[in-house]
Amino acid sequence: MDGETCKCSQRFADVDDLGPLQEILERYRGEKGALIPLLQDAQEAYGYLDEKIMRALAKGAGYQLSQLYGVATFYTQFRLQPIGEHLIRVCHGTACHVAGAELISEEIYNLLGIRDGETTPDRKFTVETVMCVGACSLSPIMIVDEDTHGKLKPANVRKVLKRYMGESEEREE
Amino acid sequence: MSGNGRTKLVLGYGTCGIAAGAAAVKEALEREVSAGGYDLELDIAGCMGFCFREPIVEVFYPDGRSVVYGDLTPKKVPQLLQAAAAGEVLEDWVVRRSDDPTAGEGDFLANQHRIVLRNCGRLNPESIDEYIALGGYEAARKALTTMTPEEIIDEVSKSGLRGRGGAGFPTGTKWGFARRAKGDQKYLVCNADEGDPGAFMDRSVLEGDPHAVIEGMIIAGYAIGATQGYIYCRAEYPLALKRLDIAIDACRERGFLGEGIFGTDWNFDIKIKKGAGAFVCGEETALIASIEGKRGMPRPRPPFPANEGLWGKPTNINNVETLAAVPWIIANGGDKYAELGTEKSKGTKVFCLAGKVRRSGLAEVPMGYTLRQVIFDVGGGVREGKEFKAVQLGGPSGGCLPASLLDTPVDYEAITATGAIMGSGGMIVADSSTCMVDLARYFLSFTQAESCGKCVPCRLGTKRMLEILTRICEGRGEPEDLERLEVLAADIKAASLCALGGTAPNPVLTTLKYFRNEYEDHIFHHKCTAGVCPALITVKINRDLCSGCGACAKICPVEAITGEKKEPHSIDPEVCIRCKLCLSRCPEEAIYAE
Numbered sequence: 001m002d003g004e005t006c007k008c009s010q011r012f013a014d015v016d017d018l019g020p021l022q023e024i025l026e027r028y029r030g031e032k033g034a035l036i037p038l039l040q041d042a043q044e045a046y047g048y049l050d051e052k053i054m055r056a057l058a059k060g061a062g063y064q065l066s067q068l069y070g071v072a073t074f075y076t077q078f079r080l081q082p083i084g085e086h087l088i089r090v091c092h093g094t095a096c097h098v099a100g101a102e103l104i105s106e107e108i109y110n111l112l113g114i115r116d117g118e119t120t121p122d123r124k125f126t127v128e129t130v131m132c133v134g135a136c137s138l139s140p141i142m143i144v145d146e147d148t149h150g151k152l153k154p155a156n157v158r159k160v161l162k163r164y165m166g167e168s169e170e171r172e173e
Numbered sequence: 174m175s176g177n178g179r180t181k182l183v184l185g186y187g188t189c190g191i192a193a194g195a196a197a198v199k200e201a202l203e204r205e206v207s208a209g210g211y212d213l214e215l216d217i218a219g220c221m222g223f224c225f226r227e228p229i230v231e232v233f234y235p236d237g238r239s240v241v242y243g244d245l246t247p248k249k250v251p252q253l254l255q256a257a258a259a260g261e262v263l264e265d266w267v268v269r270r271s272d273d274p275t276a277g278e279g280d281f282l283a284n285q286h287r288i289v290l291r292n293c294g295r296l297n298p299e300s301i302d303e304y305i306a307l308g309g310y311e312a313a314r315k316a317l318t319t320m321t322p323e324e325i326i327d328e329v330s331k332s333g334l335r336g337r338g339g340a341g342f343p344t345g346t347k348w349g350f351a352r353r354a355k356g357d358q359k360y361l362v363c364n365a366d367e368g369d370p371g372a373f374m375d376r377s378v379l380e381g382d383p384h385a386v387i388e389g390m391i392i393a394g395y396a397i398g399a400t401q402g403y404i405y406c407r408a409e410y411p412l413a414l415k416r417l418d419i420a421i422d423a424c425r426e427r428g429f430l431g432e433g434i435f436g437t438d439w440n441f442d443i444k445i446k447k448g449a450g451a452f453v454c455g456e457e458t459a460l461i462a463s464i465e466g467k468r469g470m471p472r473p474r475p476p477f478p479a480n481e482g483l484w485g486k487p488t489n490i491n492n493v494e495t496l497a498a499v500p501w502i503i504a505n506g507g508d509k510y511a512e513l514g515t516e517k518s519k520g521t522k523v524f525c526l527a528g529k530v531r532r533s534g535l536a537e538v539p540m541g542y543t544l545r546q547v548i549f550d551v552g553g554g555v556r557e558g559k560e561f562k563a564v565q566l567g568g569p570s571g572g573c574l575p576a577s578l579l580d581t582p583v584d585y586e587a588i589t590a591t592g593a594i595m596g597s598g599g600m601i602v603a604d605s606s607t608c609m610v611d612l613a614r615y616f617l618s619f620t621q622a623e624s625c626g627k628c629v630p631c632r633l634g635t636k637r638m639l640e641i642l643t644r645i646c647e648g649r650g651e652p653e654d655l656e657r658l659e660v661l662a663a664d665i666k667a668a669s670l671c672a673l674g675g676t677a678p679n680p681v682l683t684t685l686k687y688f689r690n691e692y693e694d695h696i697f698h699h700k701c702t703a704g705v706c707p708a709l710i711t712v713k714i715n716r717d718l719c720s721g722c723g724a725c726a727k728i729c730p731v732e733a734i735t736g737e738k739k740e741p742h743s744i745d746p747e748v749c750i751r752c753k754l755c756l757s758r759c760p761e762e763a764i765y766a767e
Contacts, residue, residue, distance in 0.1 A: 032484070035466030036449055040408065074468040074625075075449035077408055093370035094565065094601045095527035097615050106752050110730050131452070131619065133409060134373035135192040136527035136601075137224030137534060148192035153757040155728065 012047035018056055020045040025060040035063065035071055039078055048079045083126040084119045086164045088144050093132030095139040100154075104140050105129065107154040111161060124166070178235045179214050180257055185229040185294060187220035187380045188412050189373075193227035194246065201247035202230075202254070209251070211258050219381020221294030222535030223281065226268050231294070232257045241277070243268040278532060284551045286513065287537045288521050289374075289497045293381030298416050301423035304384040310429055312500035313391045317435045320503075322352060325396040329499065331507030333519030338364055338455065338492030339567065339596040340672070341518075341585040344499075347489060350479035351397040354487035361399040362483065362490040363390055364460060365406035365413070368452040369568030370619065371599035374523040375493035377535055379406065379413035382497065383420040387443065389496030391429065392503055394441045397489050402443040405460055408450065417445055452569075452623035456671045457482075457490050459625065470625045471671035492597070494523055514540035518584040526552045528601035529559065536600075538583065545579040548602060559604040563688070567596025569616045569623075570676035572683030573609060592683045594676065608705035609688040610695050614642035616680035620673065631674025634665035638681060648708040650696035658685065704766035707751040711767060716741040718763035725755035725764060 013020045024041045028034035038061055042053055049072055058065040072078040088108060092101045108127055109115055119126040135141055138150025142160070149160050184202065186195055199217070206213055223229055226243025230253065233239045240262055242253060249266075256263050262270070267277040274283045287293075296303040304310070316325050330345025351359060363386060367375040379386060390402045406414055421443055424430040432440045446464050453459045454469040461483050463469035482488020498520065502510045511519045518540040524547055527533045531553035538547055544564060548554065555561045563573045572593030574581065581587055588595045603612065621635040638661050641654050662678030669675045685692060694700045701709040714725070714734075719741040726734040726742060733749040736742030744755075744764075756764050 033464060033466035036463065037447065040447060040449065070468055071466070075451050077450040094568065094599065094615070095371050095533070097370075098528050098601060098603060098607050098612070103753055103757070107754055110752075110754075130409075131368070132370035132372075133188075134367070134376045135189045135224075136371055136373060136525065137189055137227065138192055139527070141192070150192055154754045155758040 013045050015050040048082045084123045088127045089130045091133050091141040092129050095136035099139040101140045103154045107157040181214040181233040183216045183218045183231045186217035189224045190227045195228040197247050198228045198245050201250040218294045219298045220377045224534035225532045239271045241269040242266040286539050288501050290537045312503040313388045314435050316392045322396045328507040332502045332510035337494035351489035354480050356487040358486045359399040360483045360488040361394045361402040363404040365493045366448045366455045369597050371601045372597045383416045385497040389499035400440045405446045408447040453625045470627045515584045524598045524600045529556050529604040530602040531556045541582045543580045563603040565601040567594040568599045569619045571596045572679045575687040608703035609684045609691045611705045613681045613684045620677040628670040630665045630668040645695050646706045715763045718761045724758045728758045
């Protein structure tokens, strides 16, 4: 998480491969109250919590599936759907809100044709609204993968996103 | 900090610095130092608090002087290194000079009194040796080897320290409850689930001085009789988590954590629990449920966590800032801490200045300073010379205060009397471009989304309030709506199970109290004077300023803007959807909303 390393090439494990899940189950075997770390590690390995993973996790760790689902849907960190290649998180903390985060989101929606929480049909981008990332002095902010882009104006959003659009698109710097 | 006769450059390397580009500056520094063969030492530190000038480098000269430079880029690095090696000062870039407190933005620090932030920006948070060199772990050693638990609790009580997470409960009293609670196993929890939007002091302390928090926990654990500690930290703070991991490992190696610590027969260890994103988990009983692996929902109290907490055992929960103050209090004495502050609020408080303030960053001031002193003397006032309109204190649980209350002292009781709360210390400054109704709607949309849903007043009450606020912002407000809001607010405050619901109406109540005219403008005159609420504004082009470049027409998603090239353009109000995208596109700033 150090610095601005782009993780766009990161590959998640396939949800049909339960190998990584077995490792995770071993890691927390016998630990009290490990349900949340189990889900966190599973999501880190697979990118999201697929139903197959949830079922295997419930069985392997001795939980009811409903218990897992209850926890996974309570906390905002967990996702039950896969995300696109690049994750755009637009900060809507107070400082960002006052600085016009709404307009940044609108511009992203305009450019990508998706709304909050959605993924583009080509699975390139997922956009979501997040609450305060704690870098208020740079507001308004969006974080693409691990890179923070601060002091944004709606008019520069296109330029920032272009960098993540891949080789096929022309680069405009 | 520069003890070996070499000039040392310390780069601010907290989340805010990295977000502003410190990683690229770090790379450039490393590359240029070796390429240029400079005899300079490089190091990193946490956030110094000058967030508004990040990325920041502080140069420490062998003679003890230091200079802080801001707004660095990789391009500026060669010039910086040359000057540092030659012992020269680049006057134009100076943020602060140790030998001239008036230079640059020096008064930002000069007007502060740093206890909690004593080491932030001064040491490498990944080095336990630097912490020890500044006297670190001496307080824990003193407490464990020369004081009884009761003496420690007395000392903390004497200091007058109150819970910095927001509630302001006396820390010594709280420790006393946990000390006296009966149980074979007790727990100590550090609440680092900093969920208030606009508050980032806990993150800064964890990233900049993690050992101060760990040392505070060692002392607290011994005082209450807890052998196991937990740090419940947001998963959204990866750098804080990483530095805590490094710090805890280093402590185990030194025998500061584990069995028989500091050569005594006392055992204490710390586990990190990552939060998964739920604002309500800042509430003690919800936090406990979350550590136990459940949905983070609060439960009625009593029993209080001091008697029945984590896994049914006596548990004491303190906030990051509270714990970070403890080593200082043990080292310097409770009386010394109590010299600062007001009659009932002692010591210092860290505030996060953000929004339309000129210097956004970390400000630690003695209690009793007025809001005006914090915002104007430390924060430098409102950005771009605009007029101060309001300050929002305490996040979604707090309130908005107008200019007439700027002389209110920072003191738990005085702030509560205004209808706001001290809270965790977020301070968002608003100017004339902020709509107070929209701001209240924003906070309600936050609390409504974060309500855990367990109790009806909070679950349904916040939803109804949000509906009313939304329709007022959309120009569909009804004359009775203001009274409806007040009735709902009173009921939600009185009947909610926990503090999330109990304080959720505060942003609405304070804006109704101090900015009622804005609500009335929205409802009766269909006007949003701040130019924020899309349904109540018109976007216009000042024809005298427009150069006819056509940039606005190009970005307009609905083709509402027309005009000949090099001729003033105009916006068709029938077509315009008031998205305001064109405003930031105009190079002449000719487009405005009213």
